[in-house]
Amino acid sequence: MDFRAILMGFGFAVVWASAFTSTRMIVTAAPPLTALVIRFGLSAMVAIPLARAMGQNWRLSRAEWRTVVLFGLCQNALYLGFSWVAMQYVEASVSAIIASMMPLAVAFLGWLLYAERLRPIAVAGLVAGVAGVTLIMGVRLRHGLDVPGVILCLIGMVALTFATLAARGAGGSRNMMMIVGLQMAVGAGLLLVPAMLMEWGRPVEWSAGLLWAFAYTVIAPGIGATWLWFRLVNRIGAVRAATFHFLSPIFGVAIAAALLGERFGASDVIGALIVAAGILMVQLAKLPAAAAAPQPSSSAARAIEGRD
Numbered sequence: 001m002d003f004r005a006i007l008m009g010f011g012f013a014v015v016w017a018s019a020f021t022s023t024r025m026i027v028t029a030a031p032p033l034t035a036l037v038i039r040f041g042l043s044a045m046v047a048i049p050l051a052r053a054m055g056q057n058w059r060l061s062r063a064e065w066r067t068v069v070l071f072g073l074c075q076n077a078l079y080l081g082f083s084w085v086a087m088q089y090v091e092a093s094v095s096a097i098i099a100s101m102m103p104l105a106v107a108f109l110g111w112l113l114y115a116e117r118l119r120p121i122a123v124a125g126l127v128a129g130v131a132g133v134t135l136i137m138g139v140r141l142r143h144g145l146d147v148p149g150v151i152l153c154l155i156g157m158v159a160l161t162f163a164t165l166a167a168r169g170a171g172g173s174r175n176m177m178m179i180v181g182l183q184m185a186v187g188a189g190l191l192l193v194p195a196m197l198m199e200w201g202r203p204v205e206w207s208a209g210l211l212w213a214f215a216y217t218v219i220a221p222g223i224g225a226t227w228l229w230f231r232l233v234n235r236i237g238a239v240r241a242a243t244f245h246f247l248s249p250i251f252g253v254a255i256a257a258a259l260l261g262e263r264f265g266a267s268d269v270i271g272a273l274i275v276a277a278g279i280l281m282v283q284l285a286k287l288p289a290a291a292a293a294p295q296p297s298s299s300a301a302r303a304i305e306g307r308d
Helices: 003-027 032-053 062-086 092-099 102-114 120-141 147-167 176-199 208-236 238-260 266-284 287-292 300-305
Strands: none
Touching (some): 003 092, 032 062, 062 147, 092 120, 092 266, 102 120, 102 238, 208 238
């Protein structure tokens, strides 16, 4: 892995983790589902014309359309829908920690449902990840952590995990930006009716901070991180790129503490480091197989699964 790839990986991890802080700023001032519909709509309006300018089109294969629908439903409508609603009640750092468990959940369910063999280092990583999350959540429960909000975050993370497992066998695609734009459109369409039914008439507390947070969420995590992730996957492969997920809990907690003044106690630092170590061990366990059978291009599912 060269130095440029390392910089790209760190950059992606920072931008991806920062999305939880900007989201928290949005949902405390505006209805979450309505804000998501607007975010997905704007992202689709940017990504689809960009894909056309890159020579891509929407005449996708059956596998590609399956990826569009699956991730539009599970990643955008369910994962982000539940997470944005939950972040009205839980801190951004809590949501970031729970979301960072997704690679651990993928490894565990792959073993449970598909009888995939787990190397000892992966088993140790799963145990470490659970221990780290238990440490953080146990201390925060004593400081008034909202349990229903945590449950919503967990439901969203499980939805994304199942989508990742179901679509990970999809082949490489030359229409990746078009797939991203279309799955954003699917997410907007699926959340439009729930947003109207549940949030019609809810006030919005307009401010410069809200506008900046929303613009940042659309441009940086929504489009910029996606582009950076694709570049990283194309450079070093999906499995090696996914190792940078171990930075997500660390950056997620640190950014929320710096910008929102959220709790940043010793248990949070130690717990985030333990979770990060667990994610890294699980991802490192996959590297020998990836090196033995390198892929010429990223799959649609693996490219999309790393984004918020």
